Amino acid sequence: MAVDGAGGTDGVGGMDGAGGGFIEVDRVEKVFEVRRKTGFLRRERRQVRAVDGISFGVARGEMVGYIGPNGAGKSTTIKMLTGILTPSGGRLRVAGIDPSRERTRLAQRIGVVFGQRTTLWWDLPLIDSYRLMHRMYRIPDARYRANLDRCVELLELGALLDVPVRQLSLGQRMRGDIAAALLHDPEVLYLDEPTIGLDVVSKAKVRGFLRDLNAERGTTVLLTTHDLQDIEQLCSRVMVIDHGRLVYDGPLAGLHEAGESERTLVVDLERELPPIELPSARVVRVEGPRQWLAFPAGESAAALVARIAAEYPLVDLSVREPDIEAVIGRMYAEKAVS
């Protein structure tokens, strides 16, 4: 069911329309040579296609979620879009700029927030980091002031400006980082796991801010996340990458139907029993008291679990996803089960 090649399923993206493709990605690939230790001195080399011929387009002002399991090629894609990495093949344009060739020119027009790596200065008050951005990006004074005031107000940073960054909480620091990425009015904002590790309140603040930013300023936003709620609340469009290929590109609603493949329910029973018999699932493996049941991914696991719990001595259970869309599937399963 993988959507291969160019464009999205519903024509949202696509290379067509010269003005529409603010971000244009055409059959881009990235091949790494990985050396693995196989012995004390021996190493084996093999090629890894981290990004394997991806194509999509993002129009100005879109807000797109980019998701997939760890190692699927998400951050490699982001690194190519920001000019950090040079693609091995294909064509890439952001605001008409080839990121890898004109990295510094592009840097003036994009904002990047790496969830786990702060760009703020650890031992200095927050405001000092902003002053550095002011000068490094050569932001005109009036614009800097206006942008800073706006960020401070909306992200509630006022009381934090004079606090050394090392004393900020994770959520405060993330808000500080987002502000730092926006002072130079970037046309596109890349966010890598912007809500990871944040408490519920901080998450809500960050999401609300991003929504406003997108609505009021028309800033294009591309975000990677593990949190399905980020997508639900922010993005009209989702792209799913797995094993370096785009396996889904379309509205969030379509994801629910996308899981036509089967999921697996792993149940631990109190003791060894004959295979569980249910109409909606079939046993694919038995190992002692543990049984593996396959069921359609589109169906709720809850009903299945309820039936098993009612009829069998259930000790523990978990839901496993098929290989593709493993992460999205898992996110849904977590919601269903928890």
Place this chain on the structure above:
Amino acid sequence: MAELSEQAEFSGQAGLSGQAGLSGQAGLSGQAGLAGPAAGSRLLDGLRAYRLIAGMWIRSTMAYRASFVMTTFGNFVSSGLDFVAILLMFSRVDALGGYPLPEIALLYGLSNAAFGLADLAIGSMDRLGRRVRDGTLDILLVRPAPVLAQVAADRFALRRLGRVIQGSLVLGWALTRLDVDWTPLKLLLMPVTVVSGCGIFCAVFVAGAAFQFWAQDASEVQNAFTYGGTTLLQYPPTVFGKELVRGVTFILPLAFVNWLPALYVLGRPYPLDLPRWTAFTPPLVAVVCCALAGAAWRVGLRSYRSTGN
């Protein structure tokens, strides 16, 4: 994810730190062939970014003022220990390799002042490997400034002035004790030597950092050439084996940092029967070294950007 195995920092190395220069043009946007005004403005951009970031680090250090005073003093003492060792040697002998103490002090002062300046300017570039490993290099790559300048200014530490001061003091003492017929040319040669020597050491720092794009744990290798180099240059060439002297003249031209100009001033024979005029070539050698190191840096950065880490 196979490559993730080697994160965590390694603390087993002896040296302190060290690294490199901003000299040549900073290698940026993959457009290696830019010439003329573009390269010039990139150099200016680089210097500007360097100044901004170094300023941030100075302010960061001042957050721990007591520690700053202590480490500056420590830096002064630690570089001075080498000289104490030399003094201890001279408590037992009158000459080393045929050179009396004031002459050794001249070599020592020139070497330490030149290296100290380079260390002060870009001494933290050996952290590049760590930045590659933990992914923070990427943060520098999304900023609108030359990466070399940003890395060079990384962890800028004023405490490294300690070595510069210590080297200058020894140099000053040597100049007053030497029995030399000072001519304007010889006098002029002294500051030129320190600046060129600084340039050569900067090139070593940059090349060492570039090497870490491939070998991220190998920061210690450059200690051999930076700290090792400056130690070597504290002694006269007559002390060392011919092969070693050849190596530091023709392969890694450390001999141009202080040996040749100092021997000219002292009227001593040159190593390897080099012609007298080579004493005046250090500026040229520094420029060539910096250009080569800049090229190595560009190749390294390009490799990083095509392979990730």
Place this chain on the structure above:
Amino acid sequence: MGAGRLYAAVAAGGFRRYATYRTATVAGVFTNTVFGLILVYTYLALWDARPHLGGYDPAQAVTYVWLGQAFLAALAIGGGGVEEELMERIRTGDVAIDLYRPVDLQLWWLAADVGRALFQLVGRGVVPFVFGALFFPVSLPVDPLAWVAFLGTVVLAMLVGFGIRFLVALSAFWLMDGTGVLQMARLAGFFCSGMLLPLNVFPGALGEVVRVLPWSSLLQAPADVLLGHADPLGTYAFQGTWAVALLAAGRLVQLAATRRVVVQGG
């Protein structure tokens, strides 16, 4: 029951951890070799001007240089032992977790440091030493017993080295920022261990003082036994005394520090 086994496992873990950093090890071997090379030439010039300086002949002086390079990382003379990690744990407060473990803090870190030291000795020390022995005239004993006696001094040197650095690390309980202390400890280590210049070359009263300080157990004492310059038993007594004194002092400071942590309530 398994206390011995536990600490052996900790030591093995320390060994393995450092064995992981292969590139860094190769880089260290290279750097130690280069520094050894530079030092050897300066020592040869020194002994050329003054044969029999400090009672060594040139071959013995050369041996001393390469022994120093072999010991530098293993005994963490210039820093780089477990003390930095311990200090970091104290600074961040993680040490409180260690204190609640049913193991002894000092023994735990000693075991980890011994494991590290053994790896550094084998991984980083042997190659520069062999390089030196192959390319320069050295003076090594032929009697296996002399080597055994030498190994005894190495073990004691490890204990003394750890004893010093454990005290340094514990200072973090009282000081906010340990950079300065670490730096001073390194300088003292370099200077007083004889890493820069053999202690028996130090003149007059200065020489007499540094030779009785604990740091002389690290390099000078083992070197003198290896070079047949000192009586092994007397050396053991000297090193052993310092080891016991330092480890006992470490224990006392640890007690005071623990009380402090408990009082502060974590």
